[in-house]
Amino acid sequence: MMGVVTPTRIYVPCDAAALSVGADAVARAIAAEASARNLHVEIIRNGSRGALWLEPMVEIGHAGNRIAYGPVAAKDVPGLFDANFIKGGAHPLALGPVEDLDWLKRQQRLTFERVGVTDPLSMDDYRSHGGLAGLRAALALSSQQIVQAVKDSGLRGRGGAGFPTGIKWQTVHDAVGARKYIVCNADEGDSGTFADRMLMEGDPFTLIEGMVIAGIAVGASRGYIYLRSEYPHAFRTLQRAIRIAEAEGVIGASVLGSAQAFHLEVRLGAGAYICGEETSLLESLEGKRGIVRAKPPLPALEGLFGKPTIVNNVLSLAAVPYILAHGGAAYANYGMGRSRGTLPVQLGGNIKRGGLIELAFGISLREIIEDFGGGTRSGRPIRAVQVGGPLGAYLTAAQLDTAMDYEALAAIKAMLGHGGIVVFDDSIDMAKMAKFAFEFCVAESCGKCTPCRIGSTRGVETVQKIIDGKAREKNLAVLADLCTLMTDASLCAMGGLTPLPVMSALTHFPEDFGLALPRVAAE
Amino acid sequence: MSDLHHASHSEWDSVAAQAIIARHLVLEGPMLPILHALQEHFGFVPAESVALIADALNLSRAEVLGTITFYHEFRSTTPPARVVKLCRAEACRAQGCEDVVAALDRSHGIHPDRPTADLAIETVYCLGNCALGPSAMVGEELFGRVDAARLAEICGLETV
Numbered sequence: 001m002m003g004v005v006t007p008t009r010i011y012v013p014c015d016a017a018a019l020s021v022g023a024d025a026v027a028r029a030i031a032a033e034a035s036a037r038n039l040h041v042e043i044i045r046n047g048s049r050g051a052l053w054l055e056p057m058v059e060i061g062h063a064g065n066r067i068a069y070g071p072v073a074a075k076d077v078p079g080l081f082d083a084n085f086i087k088g089g090a091h092p093l094a095l096g097p098v099e100d101l102d103w104l105k106r107q108q109r110l111t112f113e114r115v116g117v118t119d120p121l122s123m124d125d126y127r128s129h130g131g132l133a134g135l136r137a138a139l140a141l142s143s144q145q146i147v148q149a150v151k152d153s154g155l156r157g158r159g160g161a162g163f164p165t166g167i168k169w170q171t172v173h174d175a176v177g178a179r180k181y182i183v184c185n186a187d188e189g190d191s192g193t194f195a196d197r198m199l200m201e202g203d204p205f206t207l208i209e210g211m212v213i214a215g216i217a218v219g220a221s222r223g224y225i226y227l228r229s230e231y232p233h234a235f236r237t238l239q240r241a242i243r244i245a246e247a248e249g250v251i252g253a254s255v256l257g258s259a260q261a262f263h264l265e266v267r268l269g270a271g272a273y274i275c276g277e278e279t280s281l282l283e284s285l286e287g288k289r290g291i292v293r294a295k296p297p298l299p300a301l302e303g304l305f306g307k308p309t310i311v312n313n314v315l316s317l318a319a320v321p322y323i324l325a326h327g328g329a330a331y332a333n334y335g336m337g338r339s340r341g342t343l344p345v346q347l348g349g350n351i352k353r354g355g356l357i358e359l360a361f362g363i364s365l366r367e368i369i370e371d372f373g374g375g376t377r378s379g380r381p382i383r384a385v386q387v388g389g390p391l392g393a394y395l396t397a398a399q400l401d402t403a404m405d406y407e408a409l410a411a412i413k414a415m416l417g418h419g420g421i422v423v424f425d426d427s428i429d430m431a432k433m434a435k436f437a438f439e440f441c442v443a444e445s446c447g448k449c450t451p452c453r454i455g456s457t458r459g460v461e462t463v464q465k466i467i468d469g470k471a472r473e474k475n476l477a478v479l480a481d482l483c484t485l486m487t488d489a490s491l492c493a494m495g496g497l498t499p500l501p502v503m504s505a506l507t508h509f510p511e512d513f514g515l516a517l518p519r520v521a522a523e
Numbered sequence: 524m525s526d527l528h529h530a531s532h533s534e535w536d537s538v539a540a541q542a543i544i545a546r547h548l549v550l551e552g553p554m555l556p557i558l559h560a561l562q563e564h565f566g567f568v569p570a571e572s573v574a575l576i577a578d579a580l581n582l583s584r585a586e587v588l589g590t591i592t593f594y595h596e597f598r599s600t601t602p603p604a605r606v607v608k609l610c611r612a613e614a615c616r617a618q619g620c621e622d623v624v625a626a627l628d629r630s631h632g633i634h635p636d637r638p639t640a641d642l643a644i645e646t647v648y649c650l651g652n653c654a655l656g657p658s659a660m661v662g663e664e665l666f667g668r669v670d671a672a673r674l675a676e677i678c679g680l681e682t683v
Contacts, residue, residue, distance in 0.1 A: 016651065016652065016665050017651075017652050017654065017655055017665075017667065019664075019665055020652050020655055020658065020665040020666055020667030020668075021655055021667045021668060052654040052655055053654065053655075055655070188649075188651060189648065189649055190649065191610075191612030191613040191614045191615070191648060191649045191653060192612075192613060192614045192649075192653045193649075193651070193653070194651040194652065194653055194654075197651040229559075229596050230608075230647065230649065230650050230651065230660070231651060232663035233663070233665070265550075267552075267555065267556065268555065268556075268559055269555075269594075269596075270555060270558070270559070270594035270595070270596035270597055271594055271595035271596035271647070272593065272594050272595060272596075273648060284555065285552050285555075286552045286554075287552040287553060287554025287555060287580070287590065288554070288586075288590060289589055289590050289593035290593060290594070291593075305551065305552075346653065346654075347654060348614040348617075348653030348654040348656070349613070349614045349617030349618060349653065349654075349656075350617040350618055351654065354653070354654025354655070355654050377618070386613055390612065390613055390648070420614075420653070422613050422614045422617055422653065423617060424617045425617075428616075428617065433613070433616070436613075436616070440612070440648060443648070444648070446593075
């Protein structure tokens with residue numbers, strides 16, 4: 001005498017980070033165990049909540065709540081069933097209701113609002129969690145009003161350069177051209193960053209919606225997502241999401257029944273870090289070597305195939321639906337100074353509790369690393385922190401009270417970049433990291449400009465000489481000169497910013513280069 | 524021999540190559556999609572395909588070859604039987620990936636700088652798994668928290 005039983009919903013993330021620690025095996029074990037016990041369950045593969053140290057984090061839909069368990073290994077699954085976890089039963093891995101997790105409670109999730117909550121490929125889920133509200137609002141506005149909303153939001157490019165997004169959009173809006181393009185830079189190559197990936201895998205429709213809105217704002221009917229080939233999971237998710245969005249009339253010949261058309265394709269890169277630089281990316285999309293272009297002309301005026309083009313980072317475009325749905329002022333309400341809105345911070349490296357933390361600009365590095373992150377995973381003291389990817393500066397433990405803000409970081413000769421934070425403990429050799437910064441530049445330079453192409457190789461040699469103690473004073477002078485030259489004369493940020501990690505390592509950690517400690521530190 | 528290792532890849536076949544190229548000509552900027560498709564089919568981008576691509580896209584062979592060689596991902600020769608991508612960028616270094624590399628060299632004499640026909644550990648810079656490193660990838664499978672024993676296992680090596 002069994003009635004119709006609503007299946008218990010069990011959420012197991014499909015995010016690549018969760019998969020890397022066994023989420024698929026956990027999902028399989030849950031399915032097998034439920035079947036063996038004759039229990040009716042529905043397994044939903046959601047995105048990740050971003051508490052990556054708890055992955056695979058399994059959630060149970062129970063009595064209107066989502067109860068979390070983690071980190072779950074496949075071998076834990078029978079025990080979880082024994083503990084009746086599908087009714088929220090007690091178990092050593094139980095974390096309580098997800099909403100009550102301190103990690104999530106303290107965040108301000110605007111862009112990542114739905115990531116981890118919904119089924120990434122369910123348009124119904126997307127709609128019922130506020131999706132498409134921004135696009136609907138945009139369709140009721142003039143193109144200039146859309147651009148104005150983005151300007152009002154204060155949104156700055158999240159890829160690293162921090163250029164005001166609304167001004168870029170205005171330029172493309174005003175440019176004359178029968179054909180314009182929206183290009184999403186999803187070549188997230190910076191070590192220590194994974195927010196783009198998580199967004200694309202966990203809520204791809206938000207990115208698609210942002211791109212459609214951009215298209216309507218500037219009069220572009222075609223968009224490309226340039227995705228790095230190291231992200232096969234994101235590639236598959238995006239391809240499926242685009243097909244679903246087409247079938248649902250969100251993109252295609254008529255956007256939500258309007259006269260606007262928007263066609264979208266995802267294209268794969270091929271393992272070149274430099275293709276994250278916007279002009280190199282455009283060359284690559286056109287089918288050429290990813291060689292950096294000289295600017296001007298700006299891509300906004302002569303971009304893809306010489307046409308006016310918006311090139312925006314994933315996070316910039318994904319912030320747009322919120323801005324249009326709630327208004328520019330609502331977004332600008334968050335943040336400090338000239339850094340408005342929220343920043344999805346990515347905390348990685350040697351860290352106890354790493355993952356994605358979306359917060360208004362202005363929180364200090366220390367709060368993120370210590371309060372959210374809990375210090376190093378190794379338990380040893382923090383020695384260095386690199387902010388903003390491989391071209392970002394190394395900071396010392398004493399500098400962690402700096403706020404996460406474009407200007408505050410620039411004031412200490414550092415940069416925010418794409419919001420990645422990599423923590424190192426006291427076992428790190430900073431001279432090796434300085435040399436690695438040059439080695440990375442050797443491997444990834446496009447080769448167009450001499451300071452970057454040649455300077456990187458000379459840099460590797462010079463740092464090695466300093467480490468070896470060969471004519472140290474002279475080689476320090478050579479290194480300083482080389483870094484000045486690369487900073488001033490490189491065509492793009494690759495050669496122009498490589499000196500940042502190098503010189504910050506040398507300045508803050510001279511003892512690793514065989515030099516005397518700076519007097520301040522020695523006192 | 525190599526057929527055993529590359530059962531999923533095909534011998535050179537100009538008709539198949541031409542069909543792959545033709546299929547992509549409707550795209551704007553079809554070069555990279557063509558190269559990816561050829562590599563998926565053949566395991567690498569065969570030298571014989573360069574002239575075919577040049578012809579189809581109205582480019583010089585130098586432009587095609589220049590594009591292929593620019594990107595780390597495209598191969599010009601048969602790949603080793605097993606390719607393991609290992610991240611050696613900053614976040615994975617902070618989590619000891621260089622110790623893992625050194626340990627594998629000591630235990631098995633295998634190092635990213637010394638690929639063989641059977642196994643290549645390829646250095647890559649970032650797999651986007653920076654909070655759960657060191658990270659490695661085989662095909663499309665991503666591995667986190669990779670220590671020396673796990674890397675040996677991923678490489679299909681016997682535990683020493």
